[in-house]
Amino acid sequence: MKKGPIREWFDALLFAVIAASLIRWATFEAFTIPTPSMEKTLLVGDFLFVNKLNYGPRTPLTPLQVPLTHQKIWGTDIPSYLDWIKLPTFRLPGFGEIERNDVVVFNYPNELDKPIDLKTYYVKRCVGLPGDTLSIDNGSLIINAENLSVPEGLQKRYFIQTDKTINERVFRRYDIWEFTKVTGGYYINTKKENAEAIGNESFVRDITLYKMDKSLTSERIFPDKENYPWNTDYYGPLLVPYKGLEIDINKETISKFGSTILNYENIENVKVEGQNLLIDNEIVSKYIFKQDYYFMMGDNRHNSEDSRFWGFVPYDHILGEASFIWFSYNYQEDNLFKAIRWDRFLNIIK
Structure with a gap:
């Protein structure tokens, strides 16, 4: 038919x-x-x-x-x-x-x-x-005690000291699209070469790389700002878990890895009570991770919501x-x- x-x-x-x-x-x-x-x-x-x-x-x-x-x-x-x-x-x-x-x-x-x-x-x-094992020291990313190579498109935050109002067209000329006027100048997010170029303008008194002081703690930081008072420029050291990693359960490991075990290890009956990890209502003294994890960061280092704030990315969350x-x-x-x-x-x- x-x-x-x-x-x-x-x-x-x-x-x-x-x-x-x-x-x-x-x-x-x-x-x-x-x-x-x-x-x-x-x-x-x-x-x-x-x-x-x-x-x-x-x-x-x-x-x-x-x-x-x-x-x-x-x-x-x-x-x-x-x-x-x-x-x-x-x-x-x-x-x-x-x-x-x-x-x-x-x-x-x-x-x-x-x-x-x-x-x-x-x-x-x-x-x-x-x-x-990952850490950040004075804004430099360190992996396994070695500095990680800087990606070509890396951006950081700079402070432009000036008493002038800078027209948006001037920022665009230097390929700067993120800028905020504050007392005494502007904060900009850009590449190093762009910052250096605009710093040569006559109306710029000085330009400096922004970094958080080591004594400061970010309001939101992974894994726990109370026990690990880190920030975006001073962070770690922190071990990235891998499949088969066995850890002793104690105050330190619960603070670092407790939320990861609770939320991403796909265990039906699991909870954390104080310094204890309970699986099927029984306290366990050791735990073996079931999958790999990754630490992700944005190239716009001072304007990125990433693993520094919300933690590891599980393998089963990777798309491509x-x-x-x-x-x-x-x-x-x-x-x-x-x-x-x-x-x-x-x-x-x-």
Whole structure:
């Protein structure tokens, strides 16, 4: 029996949705940069593809969801999924492993009210691998007692001392988009060479790199500001847990790793009471981690919500590697032609 035009249209649409869903799940997925936490490596308005083949695609945890959506139906606040069914999830073999300095897209761990695969996507640079000991000293990132190489797009915060009001066009001339006027000058987030260049202007008295004093504690810091009074420029040392790591349970390990065990080790009956870890209502003296963890940081070091504030990223939260930029649009530019960042088309992300 010959199909009518409506049936043919429906079959074609169904095939296209299934094919697109399979490609999106197993190979590449489009992603947009919404915040400046990775500038200048990634800019607000960059559109990129996430490569899931490198680390291996994850099987879906939540199968009941509208195809080609994430969290909500397009243009609405209506959830696009039902969590009535949750499947066991595992990762298919990939072409490689997560390496230090990879730019990684993952599900934000702290959204504990959502299934793993429907948590908000974040993109950061992986600076700490499983088993690494990480610290930050005077703003320098140290891994296993060695300084980590600085990414090309690294931004830090500087203070411009001036009694003049600087026009926005001047900041744009030096590729500076984050600036805040304060008493005595401006705070800017930018690359070192941009800071040095604007520092040569006649109206700038001095320009200095901003760093938090070692005596100060960030209001929000991982793992625990009471026991570990660290900040964004003086942090650690902190061991990144790995699968098979065995720890003694005591005040120190509960403070450092207790929330990780509670929230991400997928144990049904677990709780922390004081300095004790209870599994199935029994106190345990040792614990062996069930999966690898990673420490992520943004390249915009003084304007990034990252592992310094909310902790480790579990392996089962990893989505894929940020691969390349396929389009870029500057929403702060009024001229449409100038707003399109032509020089960023098809840039490989490093």
